Structure formats: structure tokens, C-alpha cells
Amino acid sequence: MWGSLQKTALGATDAGAAQPVNGDEDERLVPGTGPTEVPFEIGEVHVTKIYVHPIKSCRGTSVKEVRYDPEGLENDRKWCIIDAQKRTILTARGFANMVLITPQLEPDPSSAYGGQLVVSFPEGSECESFAVPIEPTPDMLRSWELVEDAVMHGVYHVDGYVCQSLSAPYNTPSTVLSTFLGRDVHLMIKGPTPRTVPPALDYPDLQDTAKLQDGYPLLVASDESLVAFRHVVKDVAQQGEAAGVRGFDQKRWSEGTVEMERFRPNIVFGGAGVPFAEDYWRRIVINSPEQTDSEQAELKITLISKCARCLLPNVDTVTGIRDAAVPYKLLMTFRTGKDPRDFSKPCFGVNGIIDGHGVVRVGDVVTVKEWAGPEGV
Template identity: 35%
Template sequence: MDTLKLRLSSVSLSTVSVCAAILIPIVLAPTIRRQWPQLLPSLQLLRRKKGETTEVVELRVYPVKSCRGITVRKTTLRTHGLDLDRRWMFVDATTHEFLTIRQIPQMTLINTALSEDGNSLILSIKDEDVKVSIPAHPTADWLRDNTTLAQLKIWDIQTDGYLYGPEVNEPFSRFLGRGVCLAYKGPTPRVLRGNGAPQRLGRTQDTFFPDVHPVLIASEASLADLNSRLVAKGERPITVERFRPNIIVKGNVPWSEDTWKLVRLSGKEEDGPIDVDIVARCARCQVPNVEPSTAEKHKTEPWNTLMSFRRVDEGIKYKPCFGMLGAPRAEGEVSVGMKFEVLAETKEHRYITGF
């Protein structure tokens, strides 16, 4: 009799389990559908594996700060950033203060290109018959004979730069409707500040004319997530160029870059890997609202959408974040298709203003 009771009990439990397995998803389905947008990030984190690996899908260099950049298949990553990146900038002809898209969206209509042999940087203006060619890697003698060394101001920081003459500056002054000078970074190192300051980074490192740090890395997966939100609001998707990153990786899970601490770029074994310290999230202004191909600035997007879900850094809660700022530990060739590995992660990123 006891054996019979046990068997009946087992059958009853099995029946209950089967019914529960069938009924619970049916009963909970409406709730799951409603809460899916909130549940998805958590489920993605559960899928995510430590030591994320992806690949480099694009490299972008912006020779002149706030002007149109160029895409390259390969280049050299130096401790101050990608070769030629933000080596030049435009400054006010009188005050020598730096100028950017923030004040003058039309700067995105100034194009940059390299000559076929790579020896010259060619500046042009969209829809205008203007071409100005200057050495891409000017020698000390060329700079002495063709430019003037002067003090410049980028944010509230003084640095130096070589100012070009009227033959270079005139077309751009006319186009922008104000007196401007093209400047090439001078010999005085512009030491990293904020999250990249020597006492935090553990070494003294410098850069040219980026806002703060040498390299900006972005994820296609995160851009895709942002675009899905924009499309859901009836807006058009945007390109990664809006954010002006240097290294774009495919990415596995949107926004997983938030916790990157140390990443590695590796290709051929004989070249050796290049490690990059990820020092901070990139807090965004409204530059991404400007469409680079037209210089038209959207009144609200993607700023409003980013503000709705990307105010994630306790150090700068009034701005949204997109992309990660890095400081390379070494130099070497980088190319599209290289493996990109996350070697270390942290939950302690906190933005510290570097200007």
C-alpha cells in the first residue's frame, strides 16, 4: 500500500510539474512582453563572458580637429593616438583659442585627405573649388621656414602650436566668416589630465589636440542599440561618424564597454599585441547632433535619447556617455580585422574633468 501511495504521489508531482511548465509561460507571457525592454539588458549580461573578444571593423583619423576625417585600413597607433589624428586644429586668428563644431558646425564641411604617396595632407571645402596641400609630416626646417610658433588655448589650457600663413588660412577664414589660423601641434608636450593624469595612469603621457585623451573606441553593437531607439521614435539612424571615434569594434553586447579597463589589439604574432588602458567613458556634448555631411544640427537627437538611458557615469551625471577613452601603453601597426580582447574590467569608472 505504501509503495502504491508513493507511486501515485510521484505521478501527481510529475503531472503538476508538467502543467506548471506549460501554464506558467502562458500566464506570464503578457508581463514578459511588457517588461522585455527592461529585462533584455540583464539577460545580455548573463550571456556575456569574461574576457570579451571581438574585432576591429573600422579605423578613423581626424587630422584637423572638428573637420571631416578619413577612414583607413591600417595605420600606426602611437602613445599620443593614431598617426596624424588631431595633429592640427583651427584657432581664432586674434585670440588663438581653439575652434570646434560646438561653435561652428560648418567645420564638418572642411574635408581632409592624404595624397597617394601619403606625404601631403589635402584640405578642401565641400562644393567649393578649394584645395590646400601641406606636408603631412612636416620637418623642423619646414616648420621654421613656413610657420610661426605661438601660444594657443584649448579649453582653459595653454599649449603651443605652429601657425600657418595667409596662403593656407584665407580660404577657410572666408568660408567660416571669421579670421582663423590653422595650427600644427608644437613641441611642448600636452600632458594628459583628468582620468589620464600621471598620478592616476601611473605614467606621464601626452597627446596633441583631442579634447582630453589619445584614443576614442566605439562599439557597433552599442550604436545599433542606440539606432533602434531612434527609429522607434520615428528618427533616422545615424552613423558612427557622429561620435568621431578612432577605433570601431564590432562588439558583442551593447554597452559592455562600460566596464572595460584594459584592452588588447593583436594581429600577426610577429608584430606583438598593443595594450590600451581604458581610462574613462566618453561624456558627450551635442556634437553628435550635427550631421557631418551637411553640417545640419538636429534640435534634439541623438542627445535626448542618449540622455534618457546613458547618464551612467557618477562623475558626470548631467551628460550621457558613448564610447571609451584610452591611453595606449605601446606603439605599433593597427589594422581592420585585428582581434580586440578585453583583458580586465572594472565597475569603478568615474569621469574626472580633464580641462
């Protein structure tokens, strides 16, 4: 994958994008060749945060290190909640309180099923926690209901198994989740059938696969981009009604802040010193000073498209309440026109594809091996 991706097209140059230092605005870069000069200088970049979201649209977990493979971070979006009748995969876009469901991985290498995923609920919900196996054994799967036709976003068809609890009553996951969400649902673990990722503008023939992520195996973002957005929020809060942002809660955002978890990235970078620098990285490698001989020498990532955002990040990860304006409406003021597939949607973060297997850790060093053209990825 690392050396085989070939570029087929690039959209028009974004007038607001950073330009190459050589001033050649008409230059188009072909992935695999690399630019002769970088478009702007950046500082030393490191991995500052890693997030794993075991159950799609539910609360994520910050970890210090995690294994990865071409389908993403280990156990990331491996489970989902499906409508019991329609077999559609539910997300926090439609059920905001899903973000209050807390999955916690408890690995156990000595266990036949790799440990357990403990799922808990907010105090006052009257929903008891339950545990399911991280790696169900073949015997377990033979007794679980097979789902062959689950549908994600009305586009992707995926298979899976309806999870049973590690202790009786074994239908606890379905019962408890149905009570919490107020409709008949099941907890489903992704099945063995590969799900091919959607084509990207520059890479229309992608054959990579993913688990239950919206599109691609990996989503990255940077601390600098979040800081820049927080400044926008504070500026609007200071202007109040004069800013003209309908639904903006001036009191709340004068005092509060937007956390990175709303954007649900997997890997967060820091140190570049330039907001949204990641928009212009085509290929990066991540090296760990703690690497062992059995691990891959470096994590190789191809960044293939900016992440066009929906309204899901408007959901407060603490309260489960959807904000009327933040972050979506504020991102609309300065982050539209970035995605050639849909210039109307605001972007935050970049989608990526992984080459190989290994371990990534907080503190690992990030090196940009190839930059994209003036319009970014």
C-alpha cells in the same frame, strides 16, 4: 604605462550596470589585478572600423590600418583651426560647418616632408583646395609663424605653427579657411611641447600626453552600442509626440539613421554581442594576424573613463546642420548617470590610453584582459 597604472578610487555602483556573475556587488577591482570572473559573456571581438581625424572637428577618414603611439593614432588631431586674434582653437561645437571640411592624407615615404595633407571644401563653397606638408621640415618650420599660446576649451595651452601651403601663395590655408568660416583663422599644426592629459577619477596622477584630442589619446566604441542607440531613435520616431522629446524630427528619423562618424571614435569594435560592453573593459589587447616582425606584438589599451558627450555629435556630418534632438536628447533618456564626474551628461564611447608603438588594422582580434568593477570604467 601598461603595468604602472594604479587605481585610487571608484565611484558608487550604477544600479543599472551589469553585475558580476558571482553576484558580489560590493567587490571593487584594482587595475592590474584583474577579476577572477567576467561580469557577462561576450562573443569574439574584432576591430571593425578605424577613423583618423587629421584636423580637429573636421571630417574624419576611414582607414584599413594605421600606425599608433602613446599619443594616439598617427596624424589624428594633429592639426586644428585657431582664431587668428584670440588664438582659441575652434571646434564644430561653435562652427558646425567645420565638419564639411575634408582633410585627406596622402603619405609619401620618399618625400622630405612625408607627403601632403590635402584640404578640400564642399561644392558651391567657392573655396579651392590646398595642400600642406604632413611632416614639415626644420627649414619649413623656421619660416612659419610660431604660436605659443593657443587655447583649447579655455583650459589647455598648446603650441604650434601656422601652416603654409606647399605652393604659392603660401598663406592659402589661412585665406581659404577664413573665407569658408567667415572669420580670420589659421590652420595650425601641433608643436613639440607635450600636452598632459587630464586626470581621470581612477587615475588622478596621469602623466600621459596627447595631441589635440579633447582629452585622451584614444576613443573607442562598439557596433553593438550604435545599434542599440539606433533602436532608441526608431522607437521614439514610432511614438512621435507621445515620446515627449522636444525638437525631434519624426519624419527625418523615421527614414534616416545615425552614423558612427557623428561620435568621432578612433577604433570601433564588433562581435561582443552586448551593447555598451566596452563600458566594463579595463584593459584590452589587440592582435593582428598580419603583424610583421618589426611591429609590436600587440596594441595594449587601458580604458580609463566613459566619454561624456556634448552637442557636437548633433551636427550632421553630411550637411553640417545641427539636429535639435539627436543624438544628445535621446542619449539623455538612458545613458546618463554613467560618468561619476558628471552624472548629468550622457555617455557614448570610452576614452583610452595606449602603451607602445605599432600598427592596428581592421579585422584585428580584441581580447579583454581585465574587466572593471560593476559600475564600469
